[in-house]
Amino acid sequence: MTTLWDTTGTAVVKAMSNERRESGAVSSGLALTLVVVVDEKRVTEAEVAATRAAAQHPCRLLVVVRRRPDAPEPRLDAEVSVGGRLGPGEAAVMRMYGRLALHAESVVLPLLAPDAPVVTWWYGQPPVLLAHDPLAIFADRRVTDCHLAEDVDVALKQRAKDYVPGDTDLAWTGTTDWRALCASTFDAVSEAPTKVVVVGQAGSPVRALFAGWLSSRLGLTVKVTDGDGDPIHEVAFTTSAGEIRLVRGDGRTVLLHRPGQPERTMPLPERDLGELLAEELQRLDADEPYSEALSKATRTTLSGVDPRVHVWVDPAEGQESNLVQGGAHAKVGAQPDPNAPDPTQDPKQARKQEAEAGGKPPAAAKGSRGRSSDRT
Amino acid sequence: MTVHNPLRDPRDRRLPRVPPPCALVVFGVTGDLARKKLIPAVYDLANRGLLPPGFVLLGFARRDWGDGDFESVAKAAAKQGARTGFREETWSRLAEAIRFLPGSFDDDKAFDKLATTLVDLDKSHGTQGNAAFYLSIPPAAFPTVLAQMKRTGMADNHKSGAWRRVVVEKPFGEDLASAKDLNHMVDDVFTGQDVFRIDHYLGKETVQNLLALRFANELFEPIWNRQHIDSVQITMAEDVGIGTRAGFYEETGAARDVLQNHLLQLLALTAMEEPASFDAESLRIEKRKVLSAVMPPSNMANGVVRGQYEQGWLAGERVKGYRAEDGVAPASTTETYAAVRLEVESRRWAGVPFYLRTGKRLPRRVTEIAVLFRKAPVLPFTRTDTEELGSNQLVVRVQPDEGMTLRFGSKVPGTQMEVRDVAMDFLYGEAFTESSPEAYERLLLDVLLGDASLFPQNAEVEESWRVIDPIEAYWRERDAAGGTPQLYRAGEWGPRAADEMLARDGRKWRRP
Numbered sequence: 001m002t003t004l005w006d007t008t009g010t011a012v013v014k015a016m017s018n019e020r021r022e023s024g025a026v027s028s029g030l031a032l033t034l035v036v037v038v039d040e041k042r043v044t045e046a047e048v049a050a051t052r053a054a055a056q057h058p059c060r061l062l063v064v065v066r067r068r069p070d071a072p073e074p075r076l077d078a079e080v081s082v083g084g085r086l087g088p089g090e091a092a093v094m095r096m097y098g099r100l101a102l103h104a105e106s107v108v109l110p111l112l113a114p115d116a117p118v119v120t121w122w123y124g125q126p127p128v129l130l131a132h133d134p135l136a137i138f139a140d141r142r143v144t145d146c147h148l149a150e151d152v153d154v155a156l157k158q159r160a161k162d163y164v165p166g167d168t169d170l171a172w173t174g175t176t177d178w179r180a181l182c183a184s185t186f187d188a189v190s191e192a193p194t195k196v197v198v199v200g201q202a203g204s205p206v207r208a209l210f211a212g213w214l215s216s217r218l219g220l221t222v223k224v225t226d227g228d229g230d231p232i233h234e235v236a237f238t239t240s241a242g243e244i245r246l247v248r249g250d251g252r253t254v255l256l257h258r259p260g261q262p263e264r265t266m267p268l269p270e271r272d273l274g275e276l277l278a279e280e281l282q283r284l285d286a287d288e289p290y291s292e293a294l295s296k297a298t299r300t301t302l303s304g305v306d307p308r309v310h311v312w313v314d315p316a317e318g319q320e321s322n323l324v325q326g327g328a329h330a331k332v333g334a335q336p337d338p339n340a341p342d343p344t345q346d347p348k349q350a351r352k353q354e355a356e357a358g359g360k361p362p363a364a365a366k367g368s369r370g371r372s373s374d375r376t
Numbered sequence: 377m378t379v380h381n382p383l384r385d386p387r388d389r390r391l392p393r394v395p396p397p398c399a400l401v402v403f404g405v406t407g408d409l410a411r412k413k414l415i416p417a418v419y420d421l422a423n424r425g426l427l428p429p430g431f432v433l434l435g436f437a438r439r440d441w442g443d444g445d446f447e448s449v450a451k452a453a454a455k456q457g458a459r460t461g462f463r464e465e466t467w468s469r470l471a472e473a474i475r476f477l478p479g480s481f482d483d484d485k486a487f488d489k490l491a492t493t494l495v496d497l498d499k500s501h502g503t504q505g506n507a508a509f510y511l512s513i514p515p516a517a518f519p520t521v522l523a524q525m526k527r528t529g530m531a532d533n534h535k536s537g538a539w540r541r542v543v544v545e546k547p548f549g550e551d552l553a554s555a556k557d558l559n560h561m562v563d564d565v566f567t568g569q570d571v572f573r574i575d576h577y578l579g580k581e582t583v584q585n586l587l588a589l590r591f592a593n594e595l596f597e598p599i600w601n602r603q604h605i606d607s608v609q610i611t612m613a614e615d616v617g618i619g620t621r622a623g624f625y626e627e628t629g630a631a632r633d634v635l636q637n638h639l640l641q642l643l644a645l646t647a648m649e650e651p652a653s654f655d656a657e658s659l660r661i662e663k664r665k666v667l668s669a670v671m672p673p674s675n676m677a678n679g680v681v682r683g684q685y686e687q688g689w690l691a692g693e694r695v696k697g698y699r700a701e702d703g704v705a706p707a708s709t710t711e712t713y714a715a716v717r718l719e720v721e722s723r724r725w726a727g728v729p730f731y732l733r734t735g736k737r738l739p740r741r742v743t744e745i746a747v748l749f750r751k752a753p754v755l756p757f758t759r760t761d762t763e764e765l766g767s768n769q770l771v772v773r774v775q776p777d778e779g780m781t782l783r784f785g786s787k788v789p790g791t792q793m794e795v796r797d798v799a800m801d802f803l804y805g806e807a808f809t810e811s812s813p814e815a816y817e818r819l820l821l822d823v824l825l826g827d828a829s830l831f832p833q834n835a836e837v838e839e840s841w842r843v844i845d846p847i848e849a850y851w852r853e854r855d856a857a858g859g860t861p862q863l864y865r866a867g868e869w870g871p872r873a874a875d876e877m878l879a880r881d882g883r884k885w886r887r888p
Contacts, residue, residue: 029779029802173390179383182383183381183383184394186383186384187381188397188428188504189381192382217383218383252465253465253469264429264430264501264502266429267423267463270463279390282390289385
């Protein structure tokens with residue numbers, strides 16, 4: 001393991017190849033690069049989960065911790081290891097201070113495994129528009145986590161408005177076990193459900209997406225009611241043959257009630273964050289069932305623009321409220337408003353130069369396909 | 377019964393394949409295999425949520441047991457053998473679905489009871505009458521059990537109004553004639569497509585990966601032929617002796633135990649043409665085609681070697697010779713090592729020898745397929761530059777350390793032009809991904825799903841015996857003339873005669 005204080009991206013790249021040579025890992029079977037965007041307070045959790053996922057999907061792990069964007073001096077600290085505490089692969093944990101935090105891609109880009117797919121995972125409040133974070137732009141798959149949003153409903157709606165194929169959310173991963181139970185129950189039922197009720201924790205994104213999925217598959221309006229405790233507590237299907245109910249039992253079990261059949265107990269596999277993340281890394285293509293569930297759950301037409309182009313947002317500009325409430329993207333996907341301030345027309349010259357220096361120059365972005373179709 | 381399930385979506389790859397409701401009936405459930413492999417595999421499937429709501433595990437054996445006795449034995453077995461962590465919740469859920477029926481195989485009443493139980497299980501557990509019968513019993517008991525199934529009609533898809541499948545373990549007979557008898561017997565009771573012959577090697581991740589390697593890449597298939605491949609070596613080595621299986625092994629020997637099934641199946645997957653698709657039928661067609669093109673050696677004296685281990689040292693311990701093992705005849709001529717040179721008579725493979733070897737008490741446990749390429753036709757270096765250069769090799773390691781190795785020439789760093797072989801190791805299977813499922817788990821799931829792609833078909837079994845029978849006949853001839861297997865010390869890579877066999881062709885065995 002190498003620890004670098006107040007260092008540069010170039011030194012991190014060098015340290016990584018040195019580590020590889022020293023650990024004797026002369027060849028490796030990399031499937032992808034996993035970029036983790038996380039706050040200091042959740043770093044340990046994220047590392048544990050990413051390490052677990054890396055054990056199933058060999059990857060290069062890059063953890064980006066953005067600290068104190070208001071710090072006067074930009075600074076980079078990094079820890080590089082191969083086959084160490086962060087799993088069998090190559091890993092770097094990078095803490096970025098000051099304005100560098102807004103240009104994380106300048107450190108991350110040279111560290112990506114050549115030509116391997118990139119997955120970016122935000123373990124924290126998801127960005128309002130993924131395009132606000134340059135680490136989303138080059139990622140083939142983008143994993144958010146609506147559990148961690150301040151307002152789950154707003155966050156889900158935002159994901160729907162922003163959706164581009166390749167986006168996914170860990171709340172959706174959390175529905176897999178229940179979806180599998182429902183699907184295997186209906187393998188042996190020939191009557192289609194006419195009414196569906198889902199009971200679960202109020203405000204849970206898992207419940208919302210699960211109900212959205214049922215609605216998209218069955219073409220019904222799914223009734224959602226509040227229960228306490230589990231994200232999904234019960235689902236009841238009314239069919240012409242009677243009611244089929246799956247109810248969360250003691251421990252990690254689900255009780256299955258079917259008309260004319262004895263009650264059955266089904267196990268609900270116990271999965272930690274690492275296993276959920278590993279499921280996300282299993283397949284990197286667009287997840288259509290997720291997009292349909294998301295659209296139904298939020299009653300929103302998916303309108304994100306593919307491919308994404310970086311949209312410059314500067315927290316120091318006092319646009320903090322934008323980040324949460326979505327003032328900036330109220331414009332995106334809406335009618336073009338000639339009076340609205342163009343985010344690329346940054347009033348402060350210094351900031352503008354900075355934006356040009358890092359990532360996409362605003363002028364180029366403005367004329368590109370992505371930007372122009374933003375407004376249609 | 378196929379029901380349109382609105383919740384199933386082919387694009388939704390997150391949802392696992394879960395079999396329809398069914399009962400798994402295990403005959404000989406008190407045996408070693410059932411305890412060590414089968415029950416843990418059932419538990420692991422349950423723990424991963426891959427068993428349907430209406431699943432029942434029904435044990436059948438000659439024991440004076442109730443459901444509870446069997447359940448506690450099964451629980452101990454699952455605790456010991458499970459790959460995924462043992463969870464009380466999973467078990468208590470599975471325990472509700474465990475039943476035991478005592479009875480011997482010639483007991484009509486017990487089988488009548490079994491037939492009615494299968495009907496009752498539909499009412500009590502909702503199995504819909506589906507059942508898979510796992511015959512974990514000695515081959516001698518097959519005729520009795522199959523006759524019972526026929527008599528009660530429990531094997532009949534029509535009569536039961538559901539699917540009924542049978543799972544058979546190796547050995548699939550002891551020669552072509554007995555294999556044919558066995559196949560007739562099983563096919564007489566079950567329909568051909570409902571018979572699943574388990575070769576657990578085919579359930580291994582790497583073996584399936586071999587198909588991906590060959591048919592999903594542009595890189596390998598164009599050179600996968602006689603123009604570029606010099607020879608193929610398939611090895612299955614075990615460091616253990618025969619243990620307590622002397623009775624079985626004396627009758628069988630290495631060729632029947634391993635060569636006939638595992639090694640010839642691996643050969644088939646290595647040498648077969650591209651299947652039209654990856655469904656069971658297309659795979660079987662190609663495997664059968666290539667197996668029917670495998671020819672036993674025309675000159676047996678030059679093409680086969682049998683060996684037997686003597687006392688020696690292995691992994692730091694002194695071990696007994698084969699003839700000194702308990703239950704082995706002092707003058708036994710049973711082979712514990714077999715090596716054979718086969719050819720595949722097809723345009724792709726003509727002239728490329730396939731060397732297959734297997735043995736017990738070899739230095740380490742390893743199974744691999746090594747494809748050795750020809751040397752480059754011209755080497756634009758001086759001879760001294762390339763003295764250390766061998767031939768390119770692509771090695772598929774089946775176990776342990778599932779993965780692949782590619783060997784190629786590379787310049788030795790320095791001011792001189794010197795080329796030598798380096799090995800590039802690729803570990804992707806077991807070692808990297810901790811949760812690669814056990815072969816039995818995968819195969820059991822496939823049986824319940826009715827997916828036969830990974831199971832050898834009766835025609836393949838018969839083709840394999842066609843290759844092995846002349847070899848066995850030659851050895852019996854040699855026995856009659858007072859011949860014995862070549863001796864090798866335990867802890868060596870087989871008898872010297874095996875090295876000589878390759879030396880005659882100007883080749884040598886790869887040390888795995």
